[in-house]
Amino acid sequence: MNFEHNGINLAYTVRGSGLPILLVHAFPLSGAMWTAQVHMLESHYQVIVPDLRGFGQSSVPTTPSTMPIMADDLYALLTHLRLQKVVVVGLSMGGYIAFELLRHYPRMVHALVLADTRATADTPEAQAARETNAQIAETQGPAAIAELMLPRLLAPDANPEVVAQVREMILATAPAGIAAALRGMAVRADATELLPYIRVPTLLIGGEQDVLTPPTVMQELQNAIDGSSLTLVPRAGHLPNLEQAEVFNTALLKFLHRI
Ligand code: MLT
Numbered sequence: 001m002n003f004e005h006n007g008i009n010l011a012y013t014v015r016g017s018g019l020p021i022l023l024v025h026a027f028p029l030s031g032a033m034w035t036a037q038v039h040m041l042e043s044h045y046q047v048i049v050p051d052l053r054g055f056g057q058s059s060v061p062t063t064p065s066t067m068p069i070m071a072d073d074l075y076a077l078l079t080h081l082r083l084q085k086v087v088v089v090g091l092s093m094g095g096y097i098a099f100e101l102l103r104h105y106p107r108m109v110h111a112l113v114l115a116d117t118r119a120t121a122d123t124p125e126a127q128a129a130r131e132t133n134a135q136i137a138e139t140q141g142p143a144a145i146a147e148l149m150l151p152r153l154l155a156p157d158a159n160p161e162v163v164a165q166v167r168e169m170i171l172a173t174a175p176a177g178i179a180a181a182l183r184g185m186a187v188r189a190d191a192t193e194l195l196p197y198i199r200v201p202t203l204l205i206g207g208e209q210d211v212l213t214p215p216t217v218m219q220e221l222q223n224a225i226d227g228s229s230l231t232l233v234p235r236a237g238h239l240p241n242l243e244q245a246e247v248f249n250t251a252l253l254k255f256l257h258r259i
Contacts, residue, residue, distance in 0.1 A: 008059050012049060013038075023038070024088065026116075028169075029170070034241065055173055064183035065180040067096045067097050116218070117221075130186040142178060205231045231247075
């Protein structure tokens with residue numbers, strides 16, 4: 001399905017019925033990364049899976065995809081669907097966007113699942129690297145980004161099918177969508193000061209072999225968010241929902257049953 005907001009056509013799918021769960025994907029992927037979770041959830045819950053602007057089937061913006069803009073896209077989509085409260089599940093960039101939903105639309109967040117993400121902003125070095133990568137995307141296309149990112153996204157012994165699936169998602173992404181999100185992530189606000197105010201049930205999930213947001217980062221989030229719990233997924237890197245879908249799903253389902 002499609003929804004037009006601020007000149008951007010947002011593609012999304014809605015499956016099942018029950019407590020609504022919003023699945024917010026990572027960079028530079030699409031809603032397709034949640035396929036295994038949708039299969040598990042749709043018999044008990046309503047699952048909403050957007051392609052963020054610039055990714056999947058959504059249209060590509062001409063300005064940076066900042067985290068507040070992408071959170072606003074999702075708020076508009078949820079309003080369009082007449083949903084007042086959802087469980088927000090965000091992985092990596094999806095987590096950055098979840099923090100903006102909490103900052104701007106706290107009443108919309110019923111519970112929170114933050115996977116392989118961080119609350120801190122980019123350092124100047126990280127910002128410079130993002131600009132370099134944005135220019136690589138613009139001049140060399142998504143294949144160059146796939147080669148740069150794949151070794152860091154997945155554990156060294158990742159299932160070749162998962163590697164192929166992630167590569168395919170990156171290759172299908174428009175260079176301008178990649179560049180817009182990189183420039184948006186580079187200017188994201190630090191969300192650390194929000195953490196002590198999070199009062200909704202919160203589950204943290206991380207890959208034990210994640211080199212981008214290592215277990216120590218997830219542990220820091222757990223220490224800062226009152227009452228949160230942390231599941232570390234063995235034999236998974238930055239994308240445990242794909243690399244070890246069953247372990248990820250079990251942790252998610254257990255949390256959803258509890259809330
Ligand atoms: C992601 O998986 O969404 C990215 O690694 C986030 C980032 O580049 O900070």
